Amino acid sequence: MEFKKVNLVYFSATDVSKKYAQAMGKALEKEVVEFDFTVPENRDPAKAPAFGKDDLVILALPIYGGRIPNICLEYVGALKGDETPCVVIGTYGNRHYDDAVVEMEDMMNAQGFVVVAGGAVVGRHSFSDNIAGHRPDAADLEGAAEFIKLVVAKEGKKLPDGTILGNRPYKEKAAGAPNVLLPSTSDACIDCMLCANTCPTGVISKENPREFAKDASFCLRCNSCYVKCPVGAKAFTQEAFKKTQEFCENAFGKPDKENLYWL
Ligand SMILES: Cc1cc2nc3c(=O)[nH]c(=O)nc-3n(C[C@H](O)[C@H](O)[C@H](O)COP(=O)(O)O)c2cc1C
Ligand code: SF4
Ligand code: SF4
Structure with missing residues (x-):
């Protein structure tokens, strides 16, 4: 695949998505530019970048409720490509990635990008140190580096539909009750x-x-x-949060899941 610059576009509250994206960027030994839109001042959709044919874009997002987090939608929706090759990486906390990576694929393909590869990779679950709390570890990051090298060694064609796993239509988002579990x-x-x-x-x-x-x-x-x-x-000291934490630890704390890559 021909490209001059690697662009890492990510939202990452606890650095899981950021670590995977940076491991991939570093592995390619080309100019790397980072668009970290985690904080509100970096998330103005009017300032979202447009990319060209010489760019490679790696989009890395956490998965919330099996979907792209609502907080990411406007900015990701404002990214523009010009037949720009793109790799979509969803990071998740050892429960499941559900339909988030195909959702990322669909959005990017509709916005001028050519999604050439994807991944669903595991990191510490936001709610607990006891759910994949040590991940991404060194082996995860080495795996991410190996994956991206394989991707760029290929021709850079659009992934055939159905390669990335997930359902269309996507699963329903849970009804958004106001959050009362606060730090x-x-x-x-x-x-x-x-x-x-x-x-x-x-x-x-x-x-x-x-x-x-x-x-x-x-x-x-x-x-x-x-x-x-x-x-x-x-x-998070509220009893109700501790109950949620305990439920999640019991439901999907073990065993640690394997990272999945599609190319
Ligand atoms: C509101 C919320 C919903 C989440 N939903 C899921 C989920 O559906 N499946 C899962 O495995 N992890 C889920 N997680 C965990 C995150 O996807 C995971 O911790 C992610 O790697 C965090 O990435 P970041 O540090 O880059 O933001 C959720 C986290 C939050 C805060
Ligand atoms: S709680 Fe206090 S010490 Fe901790 S990060 Fe916030 S300002 Fe800093
Ligand atoms: S206050 Fe809430 S949204 Fe802000 S960093 Fe803490 S958990 Fe995240």
Whole structure:
């Protein structure tokens, strides 16, 4: 496949999608440009990039409820290609990828890209350190590097329909009840502001990270604030969250799933 530049386009609350995308970018030994649209100020659809025939685009997104997260739809929908080869990677927390990767494939093919390969790969589930908490590990990232080298060694033709697994029509999205499971902040907080500055929804106040800047129900439970806090001050302490966590750990905490790649 001929291309001059590798473009990593990703949303990544807890760095799972980012780590996979960067491992692929690094493996190709070409110029790499990153479009990280995780935080609101980087997610203006009017500023979404357009790509040409000399680009390779690797789109990496977390999977929420077996679909593309709503928070990603506008920006991803504004990306433009010009017969640009594209690889779609969905990252998921050891439950299932369901229809998210075919949804990514369909969106990108409809927007001028040519989807040449895809993957459904495992990372720490947002809700628990006990669900794939160590992933992606070194073997996952080596696998991602090997995969992308195989992809670019090929001709760069559109993947035949049905190669990437998933259903069309896609599974229904769960009805969006307002989220009441929210992170709290302990006295250990040192006001470093990392949580507020990296929160994908901007719900944590930038004046006081113990407070919410806007309607807290916008919180995605993405766990970015919990994972990134350097002193362990952010946590989901509500009993109802712990119940959800326990349910998920029992339902799909084990065994660790294998990464799937389609090319
Ligand atoms: C609201 C929500 C819904 C999720 N739904 C799923 C799911 O359907 N299947 C799954 O295996 N993991 C699910 N996850 C886990 C994430 O897909 C997983 O942790 C992902 O790798 C996080 O990637 P990121 O760090 O790049 O954002 C969900 C996470 C959240 C916050
Ligand atoms: S407050 Fe909610 S949306 Fe913001 S980083 Fe924490 S879990 Fe994610
Ligand atoms: S990341 Fe942790 S220490 Fe820093 S402001 Fe947020 S809660 Fe406080």
